[in-house]
Amino acid sequence: MIDLTAELHRYLGFDSFRPGQREVLENLFAGRDTLAILPTGGGKTLLYQLYGAITHQRVVIVSPLISLMQDQVSRLQYLGSKRVVAITSAMDFQERAAILRNLNHYQYIYVSPEMLSNRNIFEMIARQSIGLFVIDEAHCISEWGPDFRPDYLRLGRIRHQLENPLTLMMTATATQRTRDDILNRMGFTATGVKQLVLPTNRSNIFLSAKICANLPEKNEQLETLVKELNGAGIIYFSSKKQTEQIAAMLSQKTDKRVMAYHGGMDNQRRFLIQQQFMNGDIDIVCATSAFGMGIDKENVRYVIHYHLPDNIQSYVQEIGRCGRDQQPSLAILLYEPNDQYLQQNLIANTIPEEQLLRYLYQHPDKLQNNDAFRVIKYYYDIGKTVDQTLAIFDQAKSRRIGELNALIQYIYTTGCRRKLLLQHFDETVEHVDPEFCCDFHTDFWGNWRQFNQQYLKSSETDQGVQSTDWHQIIDKLFLLKN
Amino acid sequence: MDLSTLYLIFGDANQDRRAKAIKNILDGRRTVSNLYWGLEYGLLPYFGALHDFDLGDEQAAVDTLNKAGLATVSDGLLYRLSSRGVDQQNQFQASVTPLNELATVAQYDIVRFSRRFIFAVQVVSEYSYSNNRYYPQTIGFFDDQLIKRWFIQNKQRNLSNYFHQLLQQFLSGLENDQLADIFAASLTGHGFSGLTEDQLAVQTDLEPTIIQLNWLKLYSRLFLLLNKDPETPLQLLLTGLTKPLMSGSAKQTFDLFVSVRQPDPATIAQLRKIKLTTVYEHLIEAAIELPLEQFPYQRLLHKQTITNLRQAAPVNVGEWQFKAAKAQIADLQFFEFRLFQISERKKGDND
Numbered sequence: 001m002i003d004l005t006a007e008l009h010r011y012l013g014f015d016s017f018r019p020g021q022r023e024v025l026e027n028l029f030a031g032r033d034t035l036a037i038l039p040t041g042g043g044k045t046l047l048y049q050l051y052g053a054i055t056h057q058r059v060v061i062v063s064p065l066i067s068l069m070q071d072q073v074s075r076l077q078y079l080g081s082k083r084v085v086a087i088t089s090a091m092d093f094q095e096r097a098a099i100l101r102n103l104n105h106y107q108y109i110y111v112s113p114e115m116l117s118n119r120n121i122f123e124m125i126a127r128q129s130i131g132l133f134v135i136d137e138a139h140c141i142s143e144w145g146p147d148f149r150p151d152y153l154r155l156g157r158i159r160h161q162l163e164n165p166l167t168l169m170m171t172a173t174a175t176q177r178t179r180d181d182i183l184n185r186m187g188f189t190a191t192g193v194k195q196l197v198l199p200t201n202r203s204n205i206f207l208s209a210k211i212c213a214n215l216p217e218k219n220e221q222l223e224t225l226v227k228e229l230n231g232a233g234i235i236y237f238s239s240k241k242q243t244e245q246i247a248a249m250l251s252q253k254t255d256k257r258v259m260a261y262h263g264g265m266d267n268q269r270r271f272l273i274q275q276q277f278m279n280g281d282i283d284i285v286c287a288t289s290a291f292g293m294g295i296d297k298e299n300v301r302y303v304i305h306y307h308l309p310d311n312i313q314s315y316v317q318e319i320g321r322c323g324r325d326q327q328p329s330l331a332i333l334l335y336e337p338n339d340q341y342l343q344q345n346l347i348a349n350t351i352p353e354e355q356l357l358r359y360l361y362q363h364p365d366k367l368q369n370n371d372a373f374r375v376i377k378y379y380y381d382i383g384k385t386v387d388q389t390l391a392i393f394d395q396a397k398s399r400r401i402g403e404l405n406a407l408i409q410y411i412y413t414t415g416c417r418r419k420l421l422l423q424h425f426d427e428t429v430e431h432v433d434p435e436f437c438c439d440f441h442t443d444f445w446g447n448w449r450q451f452n453q454q455y456l457k458s459s460e461t462d463q464g465v466q467s468t469d470w471h472q473i474i475d476k477l478f479l480l481k482n
Numbered sequence: 483m484d485l486s487t488l489y490l491i492f493g494d495a496n497q498d499r500r501a502k503a504i505k506n507i508l509d510g511r512r513t514v515s516n517l518y519w520g521l522e523y524g525l526l527p528y529f530g531a532l533h534d535f536d537l538g539d540e541q542a543a544v545d546t547l548n549k550a551g552l553a554t555v556s557d558g559l560l561y562r563l564s565s566r567g568v569d570q571q572n573q574f575q576a577s578v579t580p581l582n583e584l585a586t587v588a589q590y591d592i593v594r595f596s597r598r599f600i601f602a603v604q605v606v607s608e609y610s611y612s613n614n615r616y617y618p619q620t621i622g623f624f625d626d627q628l629i630k631r632w633f634i635q636n637k638q639r640n641l642s643n644y645f646h647q648l649l650q651q652f653l654s655g656l657e658n659d660q661l662a663d664i665f666a667a668s669l670t671g672h673g674f675s676g677l678t679e680d681q682l683a684v685q686t687d688l689e690p691t692i693i694q695l696n697w698l699k700l701y702s703r704l705f706l707l708l709n710k711d712p713e714t715p716l717q718l719l720l721t722g723l724t725k726p727l728m729s730g731s732a733k734q735t736f737d738l739f740v741s742v743r744q745p746d747p748a749t750i751a752q753l754r755k756i757k758l759t760t761v762y763e764h765l766i767e768a769a770i771e772l773p774l775e776q777f778p779y780q781r782l783l784h785k786q787t788i789t790n791l792r793q794a795a796p797v798n799v800g801e802w803q804f805k806a807a808k809a810q811i812a813d814l815q816f817f818e819f820r821l822f823q824i825s826e827r828k829k830g831d832n833d
Binding site: 013070073074075077078079080091094095098099259267268269271272273274275276278279281466467468469470473474475476477478479480481 | 607611614620621622653662663666669678
């Protein structure tokens with residue numbers, strides 16, 4: 001029997017597991033395929049990293065987040081593994097060819113589902129012996145999940161073609177329906193897979209929402225909060241441009257150090273801002289949902305949503321980035337009535353209209369090599385008629401609108417927010433601490449300053465000011481040896 | 483980078499300059515037209531120097547200058563600096579002086595060098611603190627591998643002392659401490675995250691674009707310094723950074739042209755299986771890029787054509803339009819006309 005705690009200490013330097021980690025590893029070492037639903041910050045990366053470290057076997061991780069895959073590589077390197085590589089469509093031909101030629105040198109291989117559907121890449125991966133096949137963000141497999149990706153549907157077949165390696169499917173949030181769908185599409189039976197579902201509830205995060213009359217009032221509210229809230233914070237937006245505009249506004253009007261972050265920035269800039277945030281050189285990041293994956297900051301005290309998140313599942317994931325240190329933290333959703341229309345527009349833009357769909361069915365050559373039409377191409381390729389595909393998209397649209405309505409309901413609820421949020425994941429709350437739950441139980445908005453003083457503590461490590469004197473900088477950078 | 487700032491730096495008070503061409507020159511869009519205007523404006527040394535940067539929209543940039551009274555704008559996005567524009571230009575140029583150091587960025591891939599250097603600093607910095615838990619930068623698959631290989635080969639050489647000493651010497655040798663501070667802020671490592679250009683701009687009261695140009699200038703200087711030192715442990719970081727003077731295809735055409743016994747563009751087109759007009763473009767590119775004496779003008783321009791052109795040419799040959807020249811010399815080809823302009827310009831520069 002392996003002493004997992006000793007191995008954890010040996011390879012990664014930690015003394016204890018987070019909830020659920022040990023159980024997942026025990027299942028894997030018993031050779032059982034596993035579906036793990038662990039909350040954000042629950043340490044999902046550690047699961048396959050430690051499994052790989054102990055067994056010295058190769059781990060292939062299928063991840064849908066192409067733009068963030070490099071962050072995942074960095075994160076694994078940060079945690080001590082060096083033979084890590086990502087194969088994504090963002091690479092140029094030469095880079096990809098060089099990686100594929102040397103694939104056997106890597107122990108951890110990240111690959112996007114689209115890349116894995118490429119015959120050449122699949123064959124190269126299939127030639128390697130695979131100790132563990134990991135499907136990250138497994139909710140993308142499910143059409144009931146919010147981020148459905150057609151290439152994920154091929155994963156069941158791909159796993160079979162890889163001769164059914166031991167498989168770990170992971171996600172932070174999934175409803176029962178989504179979980180059933182994941183297993184079904186991967187070709188598992190409910191009894192053939194060990195399921196480990198950890199509670200979504202994060203009792204150290206206080207939940208609140210504020211309905212503002214209009215945009216100026218929302219901006220004013222944001223400014224007031226940012227001026228006074230203690231500690232590090234993340235503000236989420238659904239528009240890249242707005243991250244920059246609001247970051248500039250907050251820098252100007254408050255004494256907080258605020259920077260914008262989004263996927264459209266170059267690697268170097270994104271890296272710098274992450275580093276600064278982690279080191280406490282900046283207080284607040286105005287970000288799109290791209291922010292969070294590559295950082296491991298324990299003491300984020302609050303998350304504010306300036307725009308509506310995509311759905312309740314995303315919301316829970318995003319607010320999960322505060323309070324990883326288990327200290328009291330705060331989630332605020334700011335809303336003004338027009339936000340609803342912004343979200344409706346986003347939904348309308350991501351789901352193709354009937355006219356376009358019919359045109360593409362008549363001109364299928366236009367479906368080739370166009371990422372925007374990937375989902376349509378998938379249905380076209382598997383032989384769905386145009387009307388069937390239309391019906392699928394209508395259904396998707398209704399689902400997205402349903403999800404939006406659920407969010408609006410969360411905002412306007414006159415009951416306990418936590419209860420409502422967790423209902424979505426078929427969870428109930430056993431013990432509510434009315435003092436620290438949500439703005440239903442206490443007059444949070446009348447007393448938020450007091451709440452701030454009482455619960456949100458600035459971290460001492462976040463008070464630093466970076467020197468700009470070059471002598472000091474180079475003295476700091478290099479520890480000299482005699 | 484802010485294009486209107488660049489337009490000020492690379493603009494002129496005595497010549498209408500094509501905004502589009504200047505952007506293309508800095509971006510390194512290798513067309514015969516862009517190369518020609520690069521030559522004409524004296525900006526050829528900066529060709530492609532800012533290729534790695536997002537330069538923004540030329541119309542908006544010119545409008546900004548116009549609105550601020552810094553330049554006048556005429557049709558076809560031609561702009562000319564006003565006297566206020568020249569004042570501003572002088573200010574900007576003074577904060578990136580000497581500007582001609584940016585020419586190194588056109589000859590070598592300095593952006594790539596700076597990324598390698600900054601990454602190497604991070605690795606060495608963390609190693610000096612015996613810390614192997616950090617987020618490494620990613621600067622592309624090949625350069626990530628290069629840094630890895632370099633570090634494995636050199637980590638026994640007390641790199642932390644080497645870097646400290648190198649930077650101590652390099653930074654104390656700069657014109658002033660502000661420049662040294664700007665350079666140091668580009669670094670990142672143990673306990674120091676570094677600053678973005680806009681953060682640094684706030685602290686120094688300089689434009690973010692000026693900060694970026696200074697970074698380029700300083701990394702160019704550091705690159706040349708290291709390149710002179712055959713003993714530097716950073717040798718591997720300096721490899722593969724030379725930018726070709728000409729496009730590969732133009733060079734092939736030119737090499738073939740000077741090597742065949744009786745050079746003739748039509749024969750070259752046949753041999754290379756390319757269009758005749760492409761051969762002309764390649765030869766013009768070679769004429770622009772090479773020093774006057776290295777290009778065989780006499781083989782491509784008949785003496786009589788030169789005489790005719792000289793007789794008809796206005797004082798400012800550079801701005802002479804082909805249409806006007808053709809009206810005076812009936813059988814003139816555009817290729818001949820352009821070659822003449824290039825050779826005249828180069829003779830003027832040599833004088």
